Amino acid sequence: MAALTFKGNKVHTKGSLPATGSKAPDFKLTKSDLTDASLSDYSGKKMLLNIFPSIDTGTCAQSVRKFNEEAAQLDNTRVLCISKDLPFAQARFCGAEGIDNVEMLSDFRDGNFGKAFNLELSDGPLQSLLSRVVVVLNENQEVVYTQQVTEIVDEPDYKAALEALENA
Template identity: 40%
Template sequence: MASVTLKGNAVTLSGAELKVGDTAPDFCLQNNALEEITLASSAGKSRIIATIPSLDTSVCHLETKRFNEEAAQLSGVAVLVVSTDLPFGQKRWCGAEGVDKVTCLSDHRAASFGQAYGVLISGGPLDRCLARAIFVVGADNKIKHVEYVSEIASHPNYEAALAAVK
């Protein structure tokens, strides 16, 4: 399991830590239209999957906006941002911020994505939120890059994720 902190305090994550070369676990998440989205929904594409605690926090806000800008330059790549925010809130936030190049997905129902990807926070103030992480998954569903951001309140290494998807 990955070791992460929130403002210097240890955070417990549920699920196994994924590694480069692993097959990405399938998932079933909800998009802003309440439709079910799975890994196969973006079959044939490389994916950047960014997990965040909530769109309504400053770092998550900036991260999602950054990936939205980067997604406009990426051909054949699906950029997915996953949180446990409700789909209604994600839709409101995306509309207000003009975010339309990434797909925001919600793991609010069962937190099964968080468990499968090893990012589900267990206990503390962010209980049942997702830790900040980046997974680059190839069209073959193999993980090409993974970063469990060691400090949840910090930004991920955008350049490493973008380099891995090119």
């Protein structure tokens, strides 16, 4: 269980992130066209998983904008932005912002992603949403970098995540 804060108040996740060097857990998420996406769909690609509570907050939106600019330009790389927002809200945000270099995915159906990666919030006002996390996977779908942002309203360490992605 990770101990985090949301606006200075303690909150917790249901477990710990996958360890560096471990194989990423499989998942089933929903794309904006309401079809499923799973880990195997990205086989052979480096992946940056930008995970956050809701696209309708300033910090979450900024992380999508930043990774859209930076990480999406890298070769053999997919940037997956993951929340429990409905795919319609995710698509609306990307359309309004002109964001097209990242893939928005939703964990709204059964929450299996948040549970598999142990990053679902177990208490506090955002209970059941996903905590703010960045996970980088290499082409073999092994975890090479994780950051669980300890204050949920703070932005992730973009530089460290991008360096890990480039070296994955």
